[in-house]
Amino acid sequence: MNRFAKEACTTPEAFGEGNGQVETARPVLLVVSFGTSYNENRDLTIGAVEQAIEKAYPQYEIRRAFTSQIILDILKERDQLEIDNVKQAMERLIADGVRDVVIQPTHVMPGIEYDGVIAQIGAYRECFHSMKVGRPLLVEDRDYDTLIAALAEETAPYNTSDTAMVFMGHGTEHAANATYPKLQQKLIQAGFHNFFIGTVEAEPTVEDVLADVRKTDAKKVVLLPLMVVAGDHAHNDMAGDAEDTWKAVFANAGYETQCVLKGLGQYPAVQQMFVDHVADALAGEHLPQPEKVDEVPTEVILPAQIADGTYKITVDSSSSMFHVVKCTLKVENGTMTAAMTMSGDGYGKVYMGTAQEAAQAPETEHICPETGKQQEVVFTVPVAALNQEIPCAAWSVHKEIWYDRVLVFRSSAISGQRA
DSSP states (O other), X not given: OOHHHHHHTTSGGGGTTTTTHHHHOOOEEEEEEOOOSOHHHHHHTHHHHHHHHHHHOTTSEEEEEESOHHHHHHHHHHHOOOOOOHHHHHHHHHHTTOOEEEEEEOOSSSSHHHHHHHHHHHTTGGGSSEEEEOOOSSSSHHHHHHHHHHHHHHHTTTOOTTEEEEEEEOOOSSGGGGHHHHHHHHHHHTTOTTEEEEESSSSSOHHHHHHHXXXXXXXXXXXXXXXXXXXXXXXXXXXXXSTTSHHHHHXXXXXXXXXXXXXXXXXXXXXXXXXXXXXXXXXXXXXXXXXXXXXXXXXXXXXXXXXXXXXXXXXXXXXXXSOEEEEEEEEETTEEEEEEEESSSOEEEEESSOHHHHHHSOGGGSBOXXXXXXXXXXXXXXXXXXXXXXXXXXXXXXXXXXXXXXXXXXXXXXXXXXX
16 A cells, blocks of 8 residues: 555544544545546546436446546646546545545556556555446457447448448557457457458557458448547547548548547447446446555665666556556666656657756757667666656657656566665
8 A cells, every 4th residue: 555545544534533524425436537638528428428427326426537647737737627637536535534436447448547547546445445446348248249239320320331430449558459359350240341440559550451441342431439538539640631640541542531520438328338337346246356556665776786787677657648568777887777668659758857857958868769679669768766756757749748757667676686
């Protein structure tokens, strides 16, 4: 359990003792979403899912949390709209004396974002009498079957004999990317041979989908997001006017192309899926209680304390958007550098310091990525110490702005190899 959770759970104020909150605090249903900076579509998708859950479970107070810190920062700066991240939401539950909570993610699959939610809430498990967690959209076979029926219903107005229905998913380096080919296979098994699934940041790529569409007699392509929200990817990567958008790729290939900017969260059947997942969580089915997170080593370790060599280590990041999938630490002559392989290509450069410092620093001090195997994005950065919070600014390619991140390079993997 992290320090805050441990302290919060051992104080009378944690559960409102002495102020009557124990008797009156309603159980809470915390709906956790990735988030979006598109205000109107947020109401139509995430908001609609929350409303469906609230209607089905009026005895619960519905609360919201987003996992994307980038989006939370944008909303706060641009709209003065403050929404909790997962940690803030959990701490608010404790402070309000809530004893029973159901956490329902709205992520499409149990990938990086979902894993982050499970890890974070696990630290607070002992703070509640009851903590139950619903599964994301696609986990069990029946989830796929229900979604396929929803896709068929929603696309019926466009689904003609000469039309290819192309859905753009996000894609991930996580093993959960297998969700997309599994959905494709199930679509084929269900007879939807003109339905195609691709991703914007992984595989299948838009080129893969184009190759499959070319094997059909389709003359028209309808593009739709396979994401809960029709946000930045849907508007820019799918339906934008740049030369490399999905719309342009299919149009340049000779297809009449139509874009439908409608997120899955707008589908009534998908809203009902999340309602049903809450019911399963309340019944204690399908998903275990979140596991406790491991204690993070607290001893700060300097380069001189580690034998020269190369080590595989893990890196904690303050933002799930700045996710390090693997890291190689090199120790040599009293200095350390870390080669961090990122989960995507959304960041074009980093700076070991704050965002403000990065903006003022000369370009020569910015660290650009190396291109690793299979086009991996790898940043090699200096590391002053292990098990210590280190500021790192990251330059967003899409937003063209520096964001503050905090990294902790962990010593767990090299505990037996100290100098």
